[in-house]
Amino acid sequence: xxxxxxxxxxxxxxxxxxxxxxxxLIGKPVIVGGDPSKRGVVASASYEARKxxxxxxxxxxxxxxxxxxxxxxxxxxxxxxxxxKLIYNRLCDFAPIxxxxxxxxxxxxxxGCEKIYKNNWINFLSLIQEMILKEFNLPCTISIAxxxxxxxxxxxxxxPNGKIIIQNGNEKIFLAPLDISIIPGVxxxxxxxxxxxxxxxxxxxxxxxxxIMKSLLGxxxxxxxxxxxxxGSTEVANYSERKSISxxxxxxVDIIDKNxxxxxxxxxxxxxxSILRKKxxxxxxxxxxxxxxxxxxxxxxxxxxRTHDDKIIYKNIISLxxxxxxxxxxxxLLGAGVTNLSNESEEYISLFEDNKREKVxxxxxxxxxxxxxxxxxxxxx
Numbered sequence: 052x053x054x055x056x057x058x059x060x061x062x063x064x065x066x067x068x069x070x071x072x073x074x075x076l077i078g079k080p081v082i083v084g085g086d087p088s089k090r091g092v093v094a095s096a097s098y099e100a101r102k103x104x105x106x107x108x109x110x111x112x113x114x115x116x117x118x119x120x121x122x123x124x125x126x127x128x129x130x131x132x133x134x135x136k137l138i139y140n141r142l143c144d145f146a147p148i149x150x151x152x153x154x155x156x157x158x159x160x161x162x163g164c165e166k167i168y169k170n171n172w173i174n175f176l177s178l179i180q181e182m183i184l185k186e187f188n189l190p191c192t193i194s195i196a197x198x199x200x201x202x203x204x205x206x207x208x209x210x211p212n213g214k215i216i217i218q219n220g221n222e223k224i225f226l227a228p229l230d231i232s233i234i235p236g237v238x239x240x241x242x243x244x245x246x247x248x249x250x251x252x253x254x255x256x257x258x259x260x261x262x263i264m265k266s267l268l269g270x271x272x273x274x275x276x277x278x279x280x281x282x283g284s285t286e287v288a289n290y291s292e293r294k295s296i297s298x299x300x301x302x303x304v305d306i307i308d309k310n311x312x313x314x315x316x317x318x319x320x321x322x323x324x325s326i327l328r329k330k331x332x333x334x335x336x337x338x339x340x341x342x343x344x345x346x347x348x349x350x351x352x353x354x355x356x357r358t359h360d361d362k363i364i365y366k367n368i369i370s371l372x373x374x375x376x377x378x379x380x381x382x383x384l385l386g387a388g389v390t391n392l393s394n395e396s397e398e399y400i401s402l403f404e405d406n407k408r409e410k411v412x413x414x415x416x417x418x419x420x421x422x423x424x425x426x427x428x429x430x431x432x
Contacts, residue, residue: 200283
């Protein structure tokens with residue numbers, strides 16, 4: 052069956068919510084972000100601020116240099132989360148499956164709903180857009196495509212407050228003239244490497260081969276080739292199905308000492324593994340995130356055997372860290388995460404010898420819950 056997937060992106064969500072509380076912010080360059088004197092980072096930027104080059108994940112101090120008249124709002128995450136949940140619940144009235152990809156992005160799987168909406172998808176997009184504006188007074192951009200990946204790229208092209216449909220079979224035509232940087236996951240380093248080989252537009256990737264892309268970027272090159280040719284994920288999961296768990300820390304002062312960074316990773320992994328066990332989940336993929344002092348960011352993933360043990364997760368995270376740590380460049384942010392999650396099973400638990408390791412982990416979690424994370428650790432460096 053032909054997939055029909057809609058992507059909803061709440062435009063400058065945090066800023067838009069703040070404007071509901073303070074109308075004086077409307078039409079002005081605004082960011083929601085941290086204190087510039089304390090290494091704060093931009094969480095959300097209005098389109099007026101973006102005209103000056105301000106964007107999310109940028110240091111607030113840098114944003115101020117680009118736009119001296121910038122208005123900085125501290126923000127209220129609990130309020131953003133509350134409104135996001137309300138919007139999610141309303142979208143569930145329109146589609147059988149709705150996935151909350153992030154606090155300001157959601158997917159709807161409309162496959163099989165053709166008769167309900169008389170196959171008039173432009174009217175459907177207007178219906179959703181008008182509902183969110185009327186009930187929540189918030190702008191959004193919305194799209195429909197044959198996969199989540201293409202739908203997300205489409206909304207990025209239609210922002211702000213736009214709507215767009217990519218007809219099934221027209222994915223390659225839509226993508227061909229676009230810059231490679233619009234492909235999800237293509238960061239500055241990947242973009243620079245591809246452009247050094249004369250690959251500037253997605254059409255250039257389409258005219259290449261999977262083998263060539265793999266030779267340039269490894270297995271990730273094959274994925275980019277598939278996306279460039281109009282393919283992408285079509286699995287929309289209900290909100291209740293947790294997709295990943297992560298923990299990250301932005302340092303007050305950039306760190307270049309490898310041992311200190313490994314200690315930080317150890318603490319991050321402990322937090323992630325503890326949440327896994329609390330939720331009775333296991334992981335089969337670990338994820339490392341490194342943001343260097345120049346704001347370049349590296350994200351790497353690795354498949355592992357099914358586990359929720361700190362020791363195993365940390366061992367694999369460290370192997371990724373050692374391959375991607377640059378000894379000459381200080382680190383601003385570190386993140387450790389897990390994805391490809393599944394529920395607990397007795398079959399897995401029986402793999403532990405006399406369940407001793409499992410009992411130790413559970414005991415450590417109980418102590419941490421009572422007395423704090425720093426009192427006890429599952430192992431040493």
